[in-house]
Amino acid sequence: MTRVEKVDIVIVGSGAAGSVFAAKLAQSGKSVVILEAGPERTLKNLYSSQIWARRLKWAGPPTETEGPDPVSVAFNSGWGTGGAAVHHYANWLRLHPEDFEMQSRFGRGSDWPISYDELRPFYDRIQREVGISGDARAEVWRPAGEPYPMPPLPVFAQAQLIAQGFSQLGLRTAPVPMAINSVVYNGRAACANDGWCDAGCTLGALANPLVLHLPQALAAGATIHHHSYVTRVLTNTKGDRARGVEYYDAKGQRHIQEADVVVLAAFTVQNPRILLNSATARHPNGLANSSGVVGRYIMAHSTANVFGLFKEETENFMGRTGGQLLSQESYVKDPHKGYVGGSQWLIGNALKPNDLLGIANSRPELFGNALHEFLATASQHLATMTFVGEKLPSSDDRLALSEKKDPYGFPLARITHAFGPDAIKCFEAGIKEGQTIFRAAGAYDVWVSTRARMHLMGGVIMGRDARMSVTNSYGQTHDAGNLFIAGSSLFPTGGAVNPTFSIYALALRSAEYLLAHWGGLTSS
Amino acid sequence: MDSPRESIHNSLTRRDLLLRMGGGLVAITVSSMWGEISPAQARARGTALRTLSAAQGRTLEALGGVLLPGAREAGIAHYVDDQLRRDNPLFLLKYMDYVDSYTTFYAEGLRSLERQSSVRYRQSFRALSREQQEELVRALSRNSPQGWNGPPAPLFYFVTRNDAIDVVYGTPEGFDKLNFPYMGHIRPPERW
Numbered sequence: 001m002t003r004v005e006k007v008d009i010v011i012v013g014s015g016a017a018g019s020v021f022a023a024k025l026a027q028s029g030k031s032v033v034i035l036e037a038g039p040e041r042t043l044k045n046l047y048s049s050q051i052w053a054r055r056l057k058w059a060g061p062p063t064e065t066e067g068p069d070p071v072s073v074a075f076n077s078g079w080g081t082g083g084a085a086v087h088h089y090a091n092w093l094r095l096h097p098e099d100f101e102m103q104s105r106f107g108r109g110s111d112w113p114i115s116y117d118e119l120r121p122f123y124d125r126i127q128r129e130v131g132i133s134g135d136a137r138a139e140v141w142r143p144a145g146e147p148y149p150m151p152p153l154p155v156f157a158q159a160q161l162i163a164q165g166f167s168q169l170g171l172r173t174a175p176v177p178m179a180i181n182s183v184v185y186n187g188r189a190a191c192a193n194d195g196w197c198d199a200g201c202t203l204g205a206l207a208n209p210l211v212l213h214l215p216q217a218l219a220a221g222a223t224i225h226h227h228s229y230v231t232r233v234l235t236n237t238k239g240d241r242a243r244g245v246e247y248y249d250a251k252g253q254r255h256i257q258e259a260d261v262v263v264l265a266a267f268t269v270q271n272p273r274i275l276l277n278s279a280t281a282r283h284p285n286g287l288a289n290s291s292g293v294v295g296r297y298i299m300a301h302s303t304a305n306v307f308g309l310f311k312e313e314t315e316n317f318m319g320r321t322g323g324q325l326l327s328q329e330s331y332v333k334d335p336h337k338g339y340v341g342g343s344q345w346l347i348g349n350a351l352k353p354n355d356l357l358g359i360a361n362s363r364p365e366l367f368g369n370a371l372h373e374f375l376a377t378a379s380q381h382l383a384t385m386t387f388v389g390e391k392l393p394s395s396d397d398r399l400a401l402s403e404k405k406d407p408y409g410f411p412l413a414r415i416t417h418a419f420g421p422d423a424i425k426c427f428e429a430g431i432k433e434g435q436t437i438f439r440a441a442g443a444y445d446v447w448v449s450t451r452a453r454m455h456l457m458g459g460v461i462m463g464r465d466a467r468m469s470v471t472n473s474y475g476q477t478h479d480a481g482n483l484f485i486a487g488s489s490l491f492p493t494g495g496a497v498n499p500t501f502s503i504y505a506l507a508l509r510s511a512e513y514l515l516a517h518w519g520g521l522t523s524s
Numbered sequence: 525m526d527s528p529r530e531s532i533h534n535s536l537t538r539r540d541l542l543l544r545m546g547g548g549l550v551a552i553t554v555s556s557m558w559g560e561i562s563p564a565q566a567r568a569r570g571t572a573l574r575t576l577s578a579a580q581g582r583t584l585e586a587l588g589g590v591l592l593p594g595a596r597e598a599g600i601a602h603y604v605d606d607q608l609r610r611d612n613p614l615f616l617l618k619y620m621d622y623v624d625s626y627t628t629f630y631a632e633g634l635r636s637l638e639r640q641s642s643v644r645y646r647q648s649f650r651a652l653s654r655e656q657q658e659e660l661v662r663a664l665s666r667n668s669p670q671g672w673n674g675p676p677a678p679l680f681y682f683v684t685r686n687d688a689i690d691v692v693y694g695t696p697e698g699f700d701k702l703n704f705p706y707m708g709h710i711r712p713p714e715r716w
Contacts, residue, residue, distance in 0.1 A: 044710065045710075046709075046710065047708075047709075047710050048706075048707075048708030048709045048710060049694070049695075049708070050694060051552060051614050051690050051694050052614065054614045054615075054616075054618050054619070055612055055614065057618065057619065059611070059612040059618070062621060062622070062623040063621060063623075064621075064623055065621045070621070072619070072621065073621050074618055074619050074620075074621055075619040079612070192707070194705075194707035194709075195707075196707070196708070196709060202709040202710050203709065317704055317705050317707070352699075352704075353689070353693040353694070353698065353699060353702055353704055354686070354689045354690050354693050354694040354698075355616070355686075355694075356616060356619050356686075358689070360686075360689045360693065361686070364682060364685070365665060367590065367591045367592065367658075367661060367662075367665070367685055368590060368591070368592070368593065368658060369593060371591075371592055371689075372592070372593065372594075375693065375702055376702060379702040379703070379704045380703070404623065412623070
């Protein structure tokens with residue numbers, strides 16, 4: 001075992017949240033070490049292949065997933081510099097004001113400890129810093145905020161065709177706001193619209209940690225260690241302060257990295273797993289878990305794709321993986337609908353023939369020559385849009401420790417997850433609507449994929465009441481003042497929008513809080 | 525207005541174009557005594573499998589040929605065999621949150637496939653008529669039949685079907701067969 005030099009702050013994870021913390025703290029003169037479980041990556045080794053892209057997904061110890069609607073961990077997680085944000089689709093949407101007040105307004109879930117208005121300035125600042133392409137005026141559902149700094153990305157045949165169906169039914173669409181450059185922005189290239197987002201954008205047009213906050217952090221003196229797999233947060237004798245983390249390197253050697261402040265930004269699975277594995281006699285149920293809430297309220301959005309074949313060529317190879325147009329006509333949570341929950345459509349996702357979300361898997365029951373024939377047709381004429389549906393949090397949806405162990409003897413994570421009645425009704429209403437839209441658009445064959453899970457949230461939720469949450473609104477744990485959590489783990493509710501924009505905004509807010517209160521937080 | 529095919533070419537810089545042309549070389553490779561070659565080349569040259577047994581390889585080839593004609597010749601067995609030796613394998617099984625050994629997944633799945641074939645038809649899966657093979661594969665795609673001891677049969681079907689799709693259509697050559705523009709940026713310069 002080696003004990004390396006103590007630093008001001010150690011950050012576990014180099015993804016969206018961790019990279020923001022690293023940049024802001026390093027730029028303020030703090031000594032920063034980032035521990036990344038996966039290998040080093042740069043733009044130069046993001047190769048254009050859906051097969052190769054699987055290397056960007058989690059390759060560490062697996063997670064057991066169970067329940068009626070098991071979450072998808074490996075596909076949603078990252079492995080290597082930049083974490084999951086390297087392969088994210090960059091649909092950057094704001095949560096709506098009501099998403100922060102689900103308990104107050106609807107008696108469901110928990111309220112966030114902050115309002116939309118409190119987070120809005122950070123959405124606006126990150127938006128300027130990173131760059132978002134979109135048309136705020138066309139997004140009639142959009143919460144208040146500054147207009148986007150770049151014009152929207154282009155819309156190709158696939159989305160144009162589907163939009164006709166929305167229009168026929170009196171439903172509105174708008175360009176999806178994306179953290180992808182429609183024009184050169186802050187020295188980064190514009191998007192080529194060739195649909196390789198999932199494989200990592202080598203052009204640097206898609207905002208991810210490799211082109212944004214990690215270079216800033218490293219330029220300001222931060223250090224990143226790869227192949228550094230964190231197993232536990234270590235605490236002082238009283239158990240009320242973090243003193244660093246334990247990690248293992250690629251050779252299996254154990255190290256201790258001491259720090260004044262510890263930030264866990266290791267995604268929705270590893271954040272609670274590390275806390276639970278950090279149990280000691282002082283905190284036998286896991287660190288920062290006096291509430292018993294660590295690991296609970298894991299959430300995923302419900303999702304499915306509506307598919308349709310059109311007589312026209314859809315040119316579905318053009319655009320971005322995350323889609324081209326957006327509709328949030330069903331985002332409003334109106335209990336009169338028969339359920340509580342919102343949803344959105346991401347319209348016209350750029351496709352490839354293979355991979356989990358590829359053309360061939362739109363009809364998983366086909367094989368043999370029928371599959372060849374389908375691919376020949378669908379590669380020219382298939383169109384699709386993606387449903388994103390809200391799931392209300394439940395304490396029964398939880399991450400617990402498994403009987404199985406990782407190579408270092410620490411229990412794996414086991415996640416149980418189920419969609420409740422509201423989520424299922426919301427999903428069914430959406431899918432019915434989606435098929436109607438495709439028929440109105442002129443598709444001659446329409447079908448829907450099975451219900452799946454996308455995005456991972458919760459597990460270390462924030463809240464005002466220390467008896468019912470793990471952290472305050474800054475991600476600072478109630479039990480250990482110098483231990484912070486970052487990322488979508490903090491979300492008490494998840495709305496129905498892609499989480500990354502909110503992750504960035506929260507991380508910026510937390511990093512600034514940390515700096516503003518540094519003296520008080522680091523004095524033991 | 526330009527079509528997307530025209531407009532993307534009009535907007536490309538020379539550097540972009542060179543990158544894209546380089547991307548056209550992206551392929552799946554397997555390690556062999558001849559260096560990095562495609563799975564199809566590995567099969568054609570009779571490269572020995574190193575993780576799967578020869579019998580398992582023959583069954584996987586037969587299954588691949590049913591799932592997507594051409595997968596056998598494209599080297600599905602050599603692709604899977606090679607990936608099973610990698611620290612971070614690339615087959616779709618990786619996305620399935622499968623916690624047990626990947627090698628066991630294929631070994632048990634193939635063994636169970638042969639056992640089902642034996643129980644139903646008293647023949648090896650490789651020796652069945654195409655109609656019988658398709659009937660069995662269709663059944664496995666829906667449920668794990670009685671006596672199936674491997675990974676869930678629908679999961680085994682889904683994963684191996686995707687292996688077949690990857691080797692036939694996951695490369696620039698595969699995209700070309702569908703007249704589907706590849707538009708790649710960077711080709712892998714390393715063993716993968």
